Structures are given as structure tokens and as C-alpha cells.
Amino acid sequence: MDIDFETKLIECLDALENHEPIDQILARYPEDATRLRPMLATAGALPTLRMEPSEAVKAKSRGTFLSQARALRQTPPRRTGFVSRILTSFVAVALVCIVLGAGAVAASGSSLPGDPLYGLKRAVENVRLSVADTASRGALAAQFERTRIDETEALVEAGRSTKVEFVGTIKSMQSDTWLVDKVTVQVNPATRIEGEPAIGRRAQVEGITSPNGLQATSIKIETGNEPTPESTPKPTATTEPTSTPRPSNTPAPTATRTPVPAVPTSESTAVPTTAPTAEPTQVEMTGDVQSISAQAWIIDGQTIEINAQTEINGNIAVGQRVKVKANRTADGRMVAAQIELTGNSNGNNGNQNNNANSNNNGNSNDNANSNQNTNDNSNSNDNHNGNSNDNTNSNQNTNDNSNSNDNHNGNDG
Amino acid sequence: MQDELALLARARALDPDALAQVHDTYFAPIFRYVAFRVGDRHTAEDLASEVFTRFLSALRDRTAPQNTLRGWLYGVAARVVSDHYRKHYRAPQVELDESIVSSESNPADIVETMLTHEDLKQAMSELTDEQQNVISLRFGYELPIQEVARTLGKTEGAIKQLQARAIATLARKLVPSQTVDL
Numbered sequence: 001m002d003i004d005f006e007t008k009l010i011e012c013l014d015a016l017e018n019h020e021p022i023d024q025i026l027a028r029y030p031e032d033a034t035r036l037r038p039m040l041a042t043a044g045a046l047p048t049l050r051m052e053p054s055e056a057v058k059a060k061s062r063g064t065f066l067s068q069a070r071a072l073r074q075t076p077p078r079r080t081g082f083v084s085r086i087l088t089s090f091v092a093v094a095l096v097c098i099v100l101g102a103g104a105v106a107a108s109g110s111s112l113p114g115d116p117l118y119g120l121k122r123a124v125e126n127v128r129l130s131v132a133d134t135a136s137r138g139a140l141a142a143q144f145e146r147t148r149i150d151e152t153e154a155l156v157e158a159g160r161s162t163k164v165e166f167v168g169t170i171k172s173m174q175s176d177t178w179l180v181d182k183v184t185v186q187v188n189p190a191t192r193i194e195g196e197p198a199i200g201r202r203a204q205v206e207g208i209t210s211p212n213g214l215q216a217t218s219i220k221i222e223t224g225n226e227p228t229p230e231s232t233p234k235p236t237a238t239t240e241p242t243s244t245p246r247p248s249n250t251p252a253p254t255a256t257r258t259p260v261p262a263v264p265t266s267e268s269t270a271v272p273t274t275a276p277t278a279e280p281t282q283v284e285m286t287g288d289v290q291s292i293s294a295q296a297w298i299i300d301g302q303t304i305e306i307n308a309q310t311e312i313n314g315n316i317a318v319g320q321r322v323k324v325k326a327n328r329t330a331d332g333r334m335v336a337a338q339i340e341l342t343g344n345s346n347g348n349n350g351n352q353n354n355n356a357n358s359n360n361n362g363n364s365n366d367n368a369n370s371n372q373n374t375n376d377n378s379n380s381n382d383n384h385n386g387n388s389n390d391n392t393n394s395n396q397n398t399n400d401n402s403n404s405n406d407n408h409n410g411n412d413g
Numbered sequence: 414m415q416d417e418l419a420l421l422a423r424a425r426a427l428d429p430d431a432l433a434q435v436h437d438t439y440f441a442p443i444f445r446y447v448a449f450r451v452g453d454r455h456t457a458e459d460l461a462s463e464v465f466t467r468f469l470s471a472l473r474d475r476t477a478p479q480n481t482l483r484g485w486l487y488g489v490a491a492r493v494v495s496d497h498y499r500k501h502y503r504a505p506q507v508e509l510d511e512s513i514v515s516s517e518s519n520p521a522d523i524v525e526t527m528l529t530h531e532d533l534k535q536a537m538s539e540l541t542d543e544q545q546n547v548i549s550l551r552f553g554y555e556l557p558i559q560e561v562a563r564t565l566g567k568t569e570g571a572i573k574q575l576q577a578r579a580i581a582t583l584a585r586k587l588v589p590s591q592t593v594d595l
Contacts (some may be wrong), residue, residue: 009577038588046552051448061462
């Protein structure tokens, strides 16, 4: 079929569609009429060759269709339950690993909240946490906690605005600007604050990043995060209750009393020394020793007076860095209570340093106190302990029996 | 168009009235289209029903069309037909010549009065898949050229050319050879 003829046929079919009679159309193409006629006849016949569905068939199909639809309506939509959601995240991570390869997962590692791969990063973290054994889970969780802080910091530096949350320790608190870990947190009246914020406490912070830091929407202070490692001795104090039944038995009281007088002897020396220094405020500083004399030392330009009660631990020379605990008197003089080298210099000094450390802790340092007693009987440290430890001294005594061995060994080594 | 969108939205919610309306509106055109393609009433009935069952599956799986129900249903019908042909191998037609009517009669009369569905079925099998689609959409689904073009993603000119060639081939098969001189 040549192009010219095809064009004519197309024109004829157009005319036919406009309901022009076949003869009238063919009259315009006398030279091709014979060829065109059967084609136009075919085109005209096609609608008549069309099959029509019977009403019965139509009704049957309709009935089937609508009953299928009814069944579909009664089938609840596929639920995604809790378990399947977890499974989905596992499967999703696995699939992404397979499809995109480990490269994508690695690439997601540096992604930030709001990035396309960030969801993958968090999913990978969740999977890692859920497959970690109990021993390493804590470290892993802490690592991810750091990651949240780093991400927030990176978003702030990039000046991006994204919703984030992280957990960190409150480092400083001005009226409207807090520092939580290394993140500057803007607090405004709309910020929801739960719990009692204080420097050193851990806070869960939620907010939107901005070039000026994180605009906090909510800050939740974690409870019970005062570090109290000293609480461990308390279990040893439970030895006391076991001894208390004994007083109720008549022979026992004499037995429990005997250790007690041992403490008052050290306590008696404590009272006079601490009494005079009780009014001044105690300060602590670290600095380089610039001069040493019998009456006063100069540490970082500051004159520190020395007296009979001053405890000097170790052979300290000019130029060394020391930690000073001093009492500021009412007239502004600094009287050293204790001077020690920062850092452990040698084994001998080490022992003494340990003792010294426990002095300031007073109330809760039952354990530490008992160390001292066993280590060196004549130590002047006792003085400080005596001051506040009246109640706990009895513990000390009972502890001595069990604790002294351990501590002694440790120090010797 | 606006009506179709509203109808579709209700159908997605499995509204029984809307679904009944979809079936009532489209069953006949779908049947005619399928009948053109398969040339057999019984098969066309089954396949047309199948198109609507697939429509429900699409609603459940949320892959149902977003706007043009008409075009989407045609697409499903085309797939149903090609699936049917994949499943049922068609035996080659041998009695083609005997079925053609005698040469004495006026060709137009022959075409109009004597052609049977069986003739058409055999003639249609001579067309390319694309040509079959155009003829079935034009004369079965009753879409104007413009809509066929949109449905198949071609220009109107291309559809007119496909249609012209298809009709020339059909005429050659349906009308005695000596009267059709190409």
C-alpha cells in the first residue's frame, strides 16, 4: 500500500466517521474507488460485527463482582503489629544491605537527622543493640548516645534546622542558655522542663537545631543520677544488724562495745584540731609551687599559710604541681589543711595519698576510713575523719575486720 | 472526568454503590473490546469478568488508578487478553478460504450481510497486536481516535495510520480477493 493510497484511505475513514455515505466519499476518489470500496465497507461493517454482552452475563458478572467486594470489605486491612514492625525493621535492614550493599550502610553512618539515609543509620543501630550481648550492650548504647550529641553538634555547625534529641550531662546553666555536654541549648519559656535541673545531672533534651544551638522544646532531667560509688560500703553495714540481735542476748553487749572505745581515742584528738578551722570556708586549688618556707608556700602566686595541722603529703619541691585544700579565714588568709602532689609519684606516696583522699569525704567514707586505720595506726588523718563521722565510726570498726586485709594487700602491691 | 474521580474515590473505599456503577458503566465496553480480541463470546464473558476481579485486587493492594478509570480498565483488559493467549495456544486456522463467501455478490453487501463473527476472528488474527488493539478500542471499546491515541500513548496520526492498515488487511481477508485490488 503506497503512501498516497494510504493517505486517501485515512481521509475516507475520517469522512466515514463523520457519517458521510460511502458512495459520496468514493465519488471524490474515482480512480481508487474500486480499491477503497471494500475497505470502507469493512470499516462500516465493523461496528455491526461487535458482540454485545447478554443481560444475563452482565448480571452474573455484577453479582460475582459485588460479592467479592463484600468479602474484601470484611477482610480487615493488613495489620502491622508490634512484632511484625520489629521484623520489618530487621528485614528492611537486611534487604537494604543486600540491595544497596554494605556501602550504603557505611555511607549512612555519617548521615545526620533529616538526611535520606539517616533512618537506615538508626535502624542499623537498633539491630546492633538488639543483637549485642548484655555485656556489650551498655557500651554500645553509650556510644550511640555520643553519636546523637555529635550529630546535634554537626547540625548546629552546618546551620541546619532539624528535630533532634539527645542525652547529656548539664555543664552550665545561664538563664536562657545551657550547656549540655558540648551542645549549646537555648531554653525559652515554651521549653517544657521535667524534673529538677542542676549542673552535673543528666538531661534528655529535645529540640530543633539552629545556627545558635539547639532550641529546646523539652528537657527531661534523669532521676537518680548522682554518682554514689561510695554507697557500696553500705552492704557491709548490714553486718551491723546481724550484730544488733546480739545486744538483745545478754552476753553480747560487752562484745560489741569493746571496739567502740577504740574510736573515741582518735576522736578525742580530732575535736581540737578541727574545731578552730570549723568556721572558715574550705577551698581547693591546684597549682605550681613557686616557693616553700616554714610559714607559707606560694602556689600560683597565691600565698598559702602552713601551720602544725597542715598535712603535707610527699616530698614536694618548688616547681611541682600540687593540689591544695585550704581554709580561708575570716580575714582572707589562706591556711593550708593539706597539700599533695597531683598524680601518683611513687609507691610510698601512693599509700599516703589514698589516705588523704578519704579525709574530705567524711560522712560517706566508711570504707576509706577503715583503710587508713589498718594502713598506719598513727596517721594524723584520723583527725579529719573524727569530725563528722561519729555515727559511722562504729561501722568502721566492724568493717576493719573484713576490709583491712583487702586494702592492705592492694596498697602493698 | 470530575465524576469519574469522585466515583473512583468511592470505589477505593469499597462503596458498594460506586462499585456497582463502575461495573454497570464499563462491563459492556470491556466485553466488546475483549470480544474483538478473542472473537469468542464465551471466552469474552469470562475474560470481561476477570477484568473486574483484577480491579478489586488492585483496590485492595492500593495499586488502583489515581485518575483515569477508563484508561486503566482498558490496560487491565489488554493484559487479561494477552494472558489468555499465553495460556491457550490457538490452533492454526486452515479452512480460511472456504469460509470466504462467493465472488459474485456486491462486496459491500457481502460485508454487511454475510460476515460472521468467526470470519472476523480469523481476519483479526492476521493483524499485528498493535493493530488489533486499535481496532478493538475503536470499534469495541468505542473510543474516538483521540482517546485511543491517549490510551496507547501515540499521536492521532499514528493511530489513524494503524487503523487504515488494519482495515486494509481485514478487507483483504473478509472480501473476496478479486474485488480487493491493492
